[in-house]
Amino acid sequence: xxxxxxxxxxxxxxxxxxxxxxxxxxxxxxxxxxxxxxxxxxxxxxxxxxxxxxxxxxxxxxxxxxxxxxxxxxxxxxxxxxxxxxxxxxxxxxxxxxxxxxxxxxxxxxxxxxxxxxxxxxxxxxxxxxxxxxxxxxxxxxxxxxxxxxxxxxxxxxxxxxxxxxxxxxxxxxxxxxxxxxxxxxxxxxxxxxxxxxxxxxxxxxxxxxxxxxxxxxxxxxxxxxxxxxxxxxxxxxxxxxxxxxxxxxxxxxxxxxxxxxxxxxxxxxxxxxxxxxxxxxxxxxxxxxxxxxxxxxxxxxxxxxxxxxx
Amino acid sequence: xxxxxxxxxxxxxxxxxxxxxxxxxxxxxxxxxxxxxxxxxxxxxxxxxxxxxxxxxxxxxxxxxxxxxxxxxxxxxxxxxxxxxxxxxxxxxxxxxxxxxxxxxxxxxxxxxxxxxxxxxxxxxxxxxxxxxxxxxxxxxxxxxxxxxxxxxxxxxxxxxxxxxxxxxxxxxxxxxxxxxxxxxxxxxxxxxxxxxxxxxxxxxxxxxxxxxxxxxxxxxxxxxxxxxxxxxxxxxxxxxxxxxxxxxxxxxxxxxxxxxxxxxxxxxxxxxxxxxxxxxxxxxxxxxxxxxxxxxxxxxxxxxxxxxxx
Numbered sequence: 095x096x097x098x099x100x101x102x103x104x105x106x107x108x109x110x111x112x113x114x115x116x117x118x119x120x121x122x123x124x125x126x127x128x129x130x131x132x133x134x135x136x137x138x139x140x141x142x143x144x145x146x147x148x149x150x151x152x153x154x155x156x157x158x159x160x161x162x163x164x165x166x167x168x169x170x171x172x173x174x175x176x177x178x179x180x181x182x183x184x185x186x187x188x189x190x191x192x193x194x195x196x197x198x199x200x201x202x203x204x205x206x207x208x209x210x211x212x213x214x215x216x217x218x219x220x221x222x223x224x225x226x227x228x229x230x231x232x233x234x235x236x237x238x239x240x241x242x243x244x245x246x247x248x249x250x251x252x253x254x255x256x257x258x259x260x261x262x263x264x265x266x267x268x269x270x271x272x273x274x275x276x277x278x279x280x281x282x283x284x285x286x287x288x289x290x291x292x293x294x295x296x297x298x299x300x301x302x303x304x305x306x307x308x309x310x311x312x313x314x315x316x317x318x319x320x321x322x323x324x325x326x327x328x329x330x331x332x333x334x335x336x337x338x339x340x341x342x343x344x345x346x347x348x349x350x351x352x353x354x355x356x357x358x359x360x361x362x363x364x365x366x367x368x369x370x371x372x373x374x375x376x377x378x379x380x381x382x383x384x385x386x387x388x389x390x391x392x393x394x395x396x397x398x399x400x401x402x403x404x405x
Numbered sequence: 406x407x408x409x410x411x412x413x414x415x416x417x418x419x420x421x422x423x424x425x426x427x428x429x430x431x432x433x434x435x436x437x438x439x440x441x442x443x444x445x446x447x448x449x450x451x452x453x454x455x456x457x458x459x460x461x462x463x464x465x466x467x468x469x470x471x472x473x474x475x476x477x478x479x480x481x482x483x484x485x486x487x488x489x490x491x492x493x494x495x496x497x498x499x500x501x502x503x504x505x506x507x508x509x510x511x512x513x514x515x516x517x518x519x520x521x522x523x524x525x526x527x528x529x530x531x532x533x534x535x536x537x538x539x540x541x542x543x544x545x546x547x548x549x550x551x552x553x554x555x556x557x558x559x560x561x562x563x564x565x566x567x568x569x570x571x572x573x574x575x576x577x578x579x580x581x582x583x584x585x586x587x588x589x590x591x592x593x594x595x596x597x598x599x600x601x602x603x604x605x606x607x608x609x610x611x612x613x614x615x616x617x618x619x620x621x622x623x624x625x626x627x628x629x630x631x632x633x634x635x636x637x638x639x640x641x642x643x644x645x646x647x648x649x650x651x652x653x654x655x656x657x658x659x660x661x662x663x664x665x666x667x668x669x670x671x672x673x674x675x676x677x678x679x680x681x682x683x684x685x686x687x688x689x690x691x692x693x694x695x696x697x698x699x700x701x702x703x704x705x706x707x708x709x710x711x712x713x714x715x716x
Contacts, residue, residue, distance in 0.1 A: 097408070099714045132440050134458050136465055136493050143456040143467050147445050154447055156454050158467050158489050160496020168495060174716055176489055176498045178469050182447050184479060185471020187487045190501060194716050402711065403410045405485055405505050 095187050096399035102195025105396055107203075108238045110389055111210075114203035115362055117388040120150050121330070122359025126384050130332045133310065138164050140310065146383035147182070155179040157193055157386040161310070163286060171227075173197060177390050187404060191390055191397070200385040202231030204329060204358070205304040208377035209280050210239040211361045212327070212368050214300045221278030222247040223292055223315065224285035225258035228306055232282045233262075240280065248275040250285070272296070283307050283315040294319035299372040305339035306379050314342040316376070318349060324374035325355045327366065333380040340378055406498050407710035413506025416707055418514075419549045421700055422521075425514035426673055428699040431461050432641070433670025437695050441643045444621065449475050451621065457694035458493070466490040468504055468697040472621070474597060482538075484508060488701050498715060502701055502708070511696040513542030515640060515669070516615040519688035520591050521550040522672045523638070523679050525611045532589030533558040534603060534626065535596035536569035539617055543593045544573075551591065559586040561596070583607075594618050594626040605630035610683040616650035617690050625653040627687070629660060635685035636666045638677065644691040651689055 120126050127147040134141050139162030147154040159175035166172060175193035180186065209218075220242045222229045229247070236242065245267035249255035255269035275281075276296035282304045285291055294317040297303070303324070307315045316339055326349075328334035335344055335351050343349035356366035358377060368375050431437050438458040445452050450473030458465040470486035477483060486504035491497065520529075531553045533540045540558070547553065556578035560566035566580035586592075587607035593615040596602055605628040608614070614635070618626045627650055637660075639645035646655055646662050654660035667677035669688060679686050 097713055127445050129443050129445075132443065132454075132456055134438050134440075134456050134465060136458060136491075136496065138494060139496050141456070141465065141491055141496050143443075143454055145443055145445050145452070145454040145469075147447060154445060154452065156467065156469050158456075158491070158498070160491060162494075162496045165495055170495050170497060171716060174497055176501075176715075178487055178489070180447075180452055180469070180471060183449060183473075184476055184481050185447065185450050185452055185473045186481060186485055187469070190487075192715055400713065402408055402713075404487075404503055405482060 095402045095404035096189045097402055098189060098191040098393055098397040098399050101191050101193065101393040101397045102199060105392055107234055109392060110199055110203045111206045111235060111238050113388040113392055114200055114385055115207045117148060117384040118207060118359040118362045120148060121384060122357060122363040122365065125149060128383050130336060131383065138162055144383035144386060146387055148384050148387045151387065151391050152182050153179065153387045153391055154182050155387055155390065157383060159197060177386050179390055189394055191393055193386060196389045196393055198227050198231040200389040201228060201306060201379065201381055202235035204379050204385060205232045205282060205306060206235035206239045207362065208304055208358055209236045209302060212302045212375040212377065213240055213280055214368060214371045215279050217241040217243055218279035219244040219246065221275040221281040223272065223275055223283040224307060225249040225255045226284060228284040229258065229282065232284065232304060232306065236280065246270045246275045246278055248272045285315055287315045288313055290317040291315050292320065293317045294323055297374060299374060301374050303376045304379060305376055308339040308341065309380050310337045311341055314339060318343040321349050321376065324376045326353065326376045326378055327355055327358055327361055328378045329358050329380055329382050331357065334378045338378040338380045406713045406715035407500045408713055409500060409502040409704055409708040409710050412502050412504065412704040412708045413510060416703055418545055420703060421510055421514045422517045422546060422549050424699040424703055425511055425696055426518045428459060428695045429518060429670040429673045431459060432695060433668060433674040433676065436460060439694050441647060442694065449473055455694035455697060457698055459695050459698045462698065462702050463493050464490065464698045464702055465493050466698055466701065468694060470508060488697050490701055500705055502704055504697060507700045507704055509538050509542040511700040512539060512617060512690065512692055513546035515690050515696060516543045516593060516617060517546035517550045518673065519615055519669055520547045520613060523613045523686040523688060524551055524591055525613065525679060525682045526590050528552040528554050529590035530555045530557065532586040532592040534583065534586055534594040535618060536560040536566045537595060539595040540569065540593065543595065543615060543617065547591065557581045557586045557589055559583045596626055598626045599624055601628045602626050603631065604628045605634055608685060610685060612685050614687045615690060616687055619650040619652065620691050621648045622652055625650055629654040632660050632687065635687045637664065637687045637689055638666055638669055638672055639689045640669050640691055640693050642668065645689045649689040649691045
């Protein structure tokens with residue numbers, strides 16, 4: 095059994111995007127086993143258990159990932175993760191991966207795949223609501239698929255947004271008021287908000303939105319009017335209904351599961367698509383266990399491993 | 406983060422029984438978080454993911470365990486397991502345990518707790534149907550709670566049963582025909598059978614049965630008439646209905662969930678009990694994630710650990 099400790103280093107982002115795209119292809123074709131992730135509530139956060147089997151990669155395993163919003167104050171990341179990989183022939187645990195960075199990257203890659211297929215343009219203005227680690231991951235991954243000509247970012251903490259913009263030296267990147275950030279081609283929301291941050295009136299026709307932040311019951315970032323106005327694709331139906339951007343509007347009866355246009359997998363295999371230049375498309379991402387397996391395969395080829403005795 | 410490799414060594418069986426008893430106490434009182442285990446089917450077996458949070462021990466984590474019946478032919482155990490333990494305050498993974506032996510032990514301990522509370526006698530004849538690793542674990546654990554005066558064992562492979570009996574030198578232990586093994590006080594079934602092995606007519610009044618082998622949909626070891634004749638306690642309602650001894654009779658409509666007398670947790674806290682000397686009691690064990698947490702706590706105090714970098 096091997097423990098991969100420095101995962102996420104020297105991984106090619108384009109390769110990650112293609113691996114995640116391929117996982118969504120399998121998902122769209124119904125070729126994966128992936129029950130909805132399971133939540134356990136802890137006193138100051140939660141953890142999620144995500145088992146899956148991806149036959150096309152002969153890969154099976156489980157990611158265990160926590161979300162503890164108070165962690166940064168203790169000098170720890172909010173989100174930390176381990177992935178266990180099993181040999182599919184014998185069930186033997188063959189690898190354990192530090193999957194903290196991989197979790198950022200595979201989520202970014204899902205956003206990039208959604209943007210690749212659903213953006214109305216190839217050259218885009220990117221709007222970022224939230225400027226933490228996931229905003230960075232989305233920006234990096236989307237850069238591999240589209241030409242980003244301008245970045246407008248906003249954070250509740252404006253110093254944080256300033257710092258984020260300043261760190262991008264090769265592009266026109268600015269910290270702007272929230273409604274200005276929403277005036278873009280690709281809008282990415284990555285906040286832990288429990289109330290709408292993006293109002294419908296701020297979003298122009300033709301925008302594609304990656305709604306990333308809502309990943310647990312009770313979380314939401316978008317004005318429900320945007321969901322009604324736009325066309326909503328999800329990564330996985332049951333997970334999105336339970337814990338994605340649509341979970342609160344569904345609970346309130348404002349939005350219904352029948353209004354979901356399809357899954358990203360269905361988009362990738364060509365069953366579903368953006369129907370017009372003016373359409374607002376929304377990708378509701380909750381994060382899939384098959385994304386974790388797909389990126390684990392890359393990390394195991396690239397990472398440094400410590401041999402551990404097992405059994 | 407620490408990796409505990411040689412778990413299961415130098416662990417006191419009485420201590421394990423008490424820890425498992427305490428976990429069932431918490432379960433009976435509704436003080437645990439434990440969604441039903443999740444099954445993923447692999448080409449030649451399956452794996453199960455078992456997350457839980459046991460507040461009384463301040464312990465949260467996930468066990469990942471496979472079942473691959475063809476493994477012994479490859480020189481590997483049928484069942485192998487890893488447990489990940491998270492810090493409940495921050496969600497940080499703090500330990501990974503080789504949980505293969507611990508899985509045997511915690512299952513044996515559940516059988517011992519059931520026998521302690523449900524046996525009609527203190528001095529017993531033990532009947533074993535199946536003579537593999539779990540039969541050994543049940544025998545060892547039950548020995549801590551009851552005086553075993555005689556052991557009668559049976560296996561489909563009679564050489565295996567002979568060998569099992571011969572290895573027990575301090576007690577009257579014999580390999581016998583299956584119906585003779587069923588004529589006992591505590592009957593323990595640990596086979597991977599998918600059809601009844603124990604017929605109702607072979608079991609005398611007052612017997613307590615630990616039905617251990619059936620732990621997945623489609624598995625069963627007991628004549629359904631025994632379930633109708635006896636009083637059935639389960640470790641966990643949803644798990645037992647899905648994958649315990651009662652799962653096949655329930656699917657066939659022979660047995661109904663309403664006929665379940667209660668859980669072992671309810672027995673341990675005194676809510677439910679054996680009602681008479683003549684009653685046949687049956688403990689339907691599927692294996693609980695809280696048992697894995699409870700024994701992990703002991704293993705982490707006793708085992709040797711390798712330090713691993715994380716994050």
